[in-house]
Amino acid sequence: MNRTNPIILVLYYSRHGATRKLAELIAQGIESVPGIDARLRTVPAISTVTEATAPEIPAAGAPYVELQDLADCAGLALGSPTRFGNMASALKYFLDGTAADWLAGTLTGKPAAVFTSTGSLHGGQESTLLSMMIPLLHHGMMIIGLPYAHPELMTTSSGGSPYGATHWSGIDGDKAISDDEKRLAIALGKRLASTALQLHGGR
Template identity: 80%
Template sequence: MNRPNLIILVLFYSRHGSTRKLAEFIAQGIESVSGCDARLRTVPAVSTVAEATAPAVPDEGAPYVELDDLRECAAIAVGSPTRFGNMASAMKYFWDGTSAEWLSGTLAGKPACVFTSTGSLHGGQESTLLSMMIPLLHHGLMILGLPYTHPELMTTSSGGSPYGASHWSGLDGKKPITDDEKRLAVALGRRLAETAVRMQGM
């Protein structure tokens, strides 16, 4: 009997497209592993205007995440642009609404990784990656980084960190993802999927 493929959730928030592109490369790495399917999901923007509401379905791109996505996934990659060295409020708002899943242990024991994009080279890539790990650790997820067996970590002059994949998008958000950044994002997705497969005994 064939087992269904593992669902690996790639959950991201992207304002100008850089974090979304990283998410797509991570998904590429996930789907390079036999028995794994990437599921891309996003979160709605948070408005400072109390009356503002987001449409039920995004105009384009990945659908909004639902709590069932957390229950159904075997692993999760979480990505956000940097906001003053921290994750964006939209991503934080989503995690603030997952108390029931935290209490029930929905995500406990599943592998996870994080990724980010920043406008400035030293604008908080690593602190953003670390801040995204905090709610994941509270949920009992097991955090994966990138080992230095990836030579790009020693040679990159753009994004890339042992804490997770990253991209330096420039102040206008238009810098393309470099070859090093792409390879590290794909490698992170592949590592996440391979870990999920091993943990499922496949």
């Protein structure tokens, strides 16, 4: 990682690992673009017991996000598994705590993309992606998706959407990321990175 390169924050919540794998593919796409770096971050789970606390450092995967990561980034990829057609509460809880950044315009004018995974093929992938876009639009971010120039959008029989990268993980999480899903996730990372570089260079 070059400390002078702009950073794309890849922020996700993953319960069983499928969304994390998508995040890693998007980061791969970001880092395939010269002159920009990816920073993977996650959020802690929400406890049903108010006294419970998570350790400061997760046992596995990416570190927990800090508000400074929002200030540092030149763009954002936001990912969550679907929860009844919506983003997971852990990610929503973090976003609900970004009012100071909203007031300060920390994310205004920066590009953003979204991604999700579902247990069932029609489990609300697109509505989850749209639900994640709403707070990003309130933050003044510019949402990018995947154009139909990517032929996988027309041929996929698993995940993949013009609204963002998706993965159909199966009820038991036993479905591996398909070739189409992989190519689309990497392409989304590349598109986000290229857009961020163009905007960053114009500042």
